[in-house]
Amino acid sequence: MNTNQSPFKYILEGPTGATTNIQNKEMLYFAGVGYFQLHNHPDIIKASIDALQKYGISSATSRSGIGTTDLLLELDTKIAEFFDTDDAVYLPSGYLSNIAGIQALKAMGRFDIIFMDEVVHYCNEEAALTAGVPIFTFKSRDSKDLEHQIKTHLKASEKPLIVSDGMFPVWAWMAPIPEYLAIAEKYNGVIWVDDAHPVGIIGTNGRGTYDYFKLKSDRLFMGATLSKAFGAYGGFIPGSEEFIYHVKHGHVIDGSSSPVSAAAGAALKGLQLVGENPQWREQIRKNAVRLKDGLRAIGLEIEHNDFPITSFKVGGAEQMQKIHAELFKRNIYIQYTKYIGAGPEGVLRTVMFSTHTNEQIDHLLDNLKTII
Structure with a gap:
């Protein structure tokens, strides 16, 4: 080597x-x-500089300590508005959104076992490991194999979590989420989607995979990033009030440094620009x-x-x-x-x-x- x-x-x-x-x-x-190509858009650069001058680089502590600024609260609100959810939370990176989301679902008792697409992004593999439950893979985008794995490994008292990318990053294949949702309903499970690539670019409102398939359900959860379509940086999770409560009280928020203010300022402007320019x-x-x-x-x-x-x-x-x-x-x-x-x-x-x-x-x- x-x-x-x-x-x-x-x-x-x-x-x-x-x-x-x-x-x-x-x-x-x-x-x-x-x-x-918003990463060099003059309005986003200005918003980033304005936030940097007002708040400095960061608050140098976690969001659950004394690290949540009014800027971050405003960004939480704007993310929730963009994705039409009760609440949302902004995280230091998209990579962390999967860990925070899956841990929150575990804290809520929404699953006992994980079934994961065999070619998910490795941040989802690592997030699944933190849940401390059995993990089984299924053939990529194969709902029949998913159900076969569930029938084989799920015990009568258990609830499954189905984990997948929304859009897979090499071939831009979409996961068949409507089929997964039918399976989740059948076995009292939930779905976690890493929606890093679809958010901002697909769906009637640019909200990503669930928007693309026109799906709404209390079994559907997702996290994503502002570092792609929105021209900024950092992860986020939108969702119900109860779910976001558990995200905000989880280890990721408690143990990671507060996001960089310049990125948060850029994200606010990026959300606005993408929303205004379909x-x-x-x-x-x-x-x-x-x-x-x-x-x-x-x-x-x-x-x-x-x-x-x-x-x-x-x-x-x-x-x-x-x-x-x-x-x-x-x-x-x-x-x-x-x-x-x-x-x-x-x-x-x-x-x-x-x-x-x-x-x-x-x-x-x-x-x-x-x-x-």
Whole structure:
């Protein structure tokens, strides 16, 4: 093992956007998850600076100590309003939202055993371990196998927790939550969804997976992040008054430092901007369809959806790495990744922003035609 080799191969030299400076080269950029490219929006930068000047970096204690400012309370309220729930809570990171949410459900006695999609994001695996209950996996997005596992392992007196990503980050596959909900109702269970990618970009109101499927139930729970579509940073959990009470009184809130004020200020503005500009969601869908149609025209197998993430395979790992490197030489950056769900050979992965132009998308397609 070469411990001197850095895992950070590509270094950004400025903010991300449709064009991004990577290692002193201006690149057409089709990566990351800044779907509306708000991370450098002037209104968000100003809101972040204003919060920093008023509150300093942070309160240097946990939210349950003396670390909750009026800024954080306002953000809790605005998150609840955006997601149309009784209450919400803002957390230092999206990664922590899964731990906090699952621990709160355990404290409420809502489950005794966990059934988890086999390719969930590892933050959910780690969150499940903190519950101290048996954990069983089921085939990804397979409701029949989920029910089989429940029938096999659930005792008569037990209640199940079903854990899944809402949208899986490599292929942008949606979990079949309506089918899971029917199973949860049948076995008196609940569902936890890590909704990091869908929030802000899908659903009638941009509220993510449950909004996309038009579902409401007291068996449905979720957590997510403000670091993607909303142009900020930090995690959050919306929900009922009782559920959020248990989140606020849990170990994550009690034991972690209060979130950074600049991020909270940015998040407030990001929620406002995304709420006021539904046309951004429409534009990102149009861009996604343009790219996917163009990739199919080249002869690639592409999912039939209008989600901004598009992944594809071309040959094996070596060939995909060569395609990635050749695009980089041509000042175009897409990802070659072996992220969760990509498989051992990896995939080539692109992400559309609402700010990509037709010309930029077509330039990527034209170059891929000459390389593949």
